[in-house]
Amino acid sequence: MLKYLSNYLTLAGRFFKPKKAFWRINQNIRSRELRVIDADGKQIGVLSVQEALKKAAEAELDLVEIAPAAKPPVAKIIDFAKFRYQQEKKEKESRRKEKKGSEQKEVWLTPFMGESDYNVRLERVKEFLGEGNKVRIVVRFTGPQMSHREFGYQMAEKVKSDTQDIAGIDQAPKFLGRQLMMVLTPVKQKVTPEVSS
Known part of the structure; x- marks a missing residue:
């Protein structure tokens, strides 16, 4: 039994990668109310999800939940592809600095x-x-x-x-x-x- 368990753990370690950052966007946002920030960084206020989605559609951008743990959760109206690229760039830069200074x-x-x-x-x-x-x-x-x-x-x-x-x-x-x-x-x-x- 132990032999099979160790084989499973090695296989699991080989095939399962750690999770990357995950953001809920547009219709995948589950909260009823959101604190919304527009593309310029100005705070719009607390809106229902439908109102926030409507504002995002008017601006032809995505609604991205950036702080799901906050009460109410914080969402931003931005281009999601650009946002994801900037986040990955920040992450890579922080890893590089951490490695260099250590x-x-x-x-x-x-x-x-x-x-x-x-x-x-x-x-x-x-x-x-x-x-x-x-x-x-x-x-x-x-x-x-x-x-x-x-x-x-x-x-x-x-x-x-x-x-x-x-x-x-x-x-x-x-x-x-x-x-x-x-x-x-x-x-x-x-x-x-x-x-x-």
């Missing part, structure tokens, strides 16, 4: 690296933070360098001070094996209005 990037440093190498890595850190990603700073130690752990903390402190205006500390510097790790998170910058004299 990444964690990693930048490797050494405790005794040269100034030019450090500046290149620092620019990469600033670029990642500017894109809205978290950045893990890893200071790698090799062999005899492990006896000078304080230089790793100095390197982490240097990165922290060089990025203090655009980043905050998500995880303080700590050793894991032969590596010192620290996580920086981007900080939203406040826009200050200029004072004209």
Whole structure:
């Protein structure tokens, strides 16, 4: 029995897709009264479904129920194809932003690296933070360098001070094996209005 159930669940997962957004339009709207908004975004008021359908027909547009949970439900007089396209575009954009901002990037440093190498890595850190990603700073130690752990903390402190205006500390510097790790998170910058004299 269990064997058949697991096969069914795999088949069900393969063939059944999650539901997409669903809007009731025109005659499929079930409510008796609706709060109606016209194509320009102006609120018409609470109307019966028949009156709302009549107004939509006069404008040669569709009546779309956009907030069915509201009391009374909210419907808008719009071109449904255009509305659906805009909603799908918004959804796709939000998924893209969510995916982009959730990444964690990693930048490797050494405790005794040269100034030019450090500046290149620092620019990469600033670029990642500017894109809205978290950045893990890893200071790698090799062999005899492990006896000078304080230089790793100095390197982490240097990165922290060089990025203090655009980043905050998500995880303080700590050793894991032969590596010192620290996580920086981007900080939203406040826009200050200029004072004209």
